[in-house]
Amino acid sequence: MNNLMRWQPAGVSNWPWFGRLNDLRDEIDRLFDLPLAEMARTPSILSGWTPALDVYENKDNLVVRAELPGMKREDIEVTIHDDSLSISGERKMEQKAKDTEVYRAERFFGRFLRTVTLPSPVAVEKVKAQYVDGILTITLPKTEEAKPKQITVETA
């Protein structure tokens, strides 16, 4: 039931030391509660930032979509090596004026790297990437050999 709600870090209590211990205990409890797949991509002290990825396949293309809100286009790097596609980059924290007080800091800043194995060969020179509304969409056209083909059945 809890799965749909993103985990919220507990606020710092009035007793910072006890609060921290409780946070740590909560974190450990949470790790044991989560299914393995979810644990691997939960932003936490253990894994850093792991943006969510979707991969789709249709007749002509593979489409990979990554959630990367608040990035600069030039800070996103996409590379293909053999059958693996890597998306990496860094989200930089903007410099804040010195009299700024932080109330909540739930967003992750720093580097990330995700790699997926492509299920079929793609035409590397035709790959396109688009970054819109904080979502990176990479369209990878399959090579001619990898596309499904219909064979006409002839009669004698």
Next chain:
Amino acid sequence: MSATMQRETRKEVEPNRQQEFVTPEVNIFETPEGYVLEAEMPGVNKSGLEITLEGNEITITGRRTTEHLPGEVIMSESHHAGFRRVFELDPMIDTAKVTARMEQGVLTLTLPKSERVKPRRISVD
């Protein structure tokens, strides 16, 4: 400081599956001029965004505009739910001057304090 943007309530997830919401991650800063709130809502653009002020509460709602891709799903980690979160506002905020900006899936709300509460220097004659 008790009544600030720190306090927030989360609306219950509505039973209707079409209207599921998750809580977006936020950063909140206070400056002498006011508050700045940044909320992560990937896949939401200006048209899917709704910000309502009611009494001393501000509600931000974002609905995704990304369409389902046709084809076979190989891997699916993202969710299709919208985003919603409610914050209680510091009474010092001048609600008439709240501004919002949406950029690459991040909403930035600027909530200035009203003129009378801003720190100012009184010169001594």
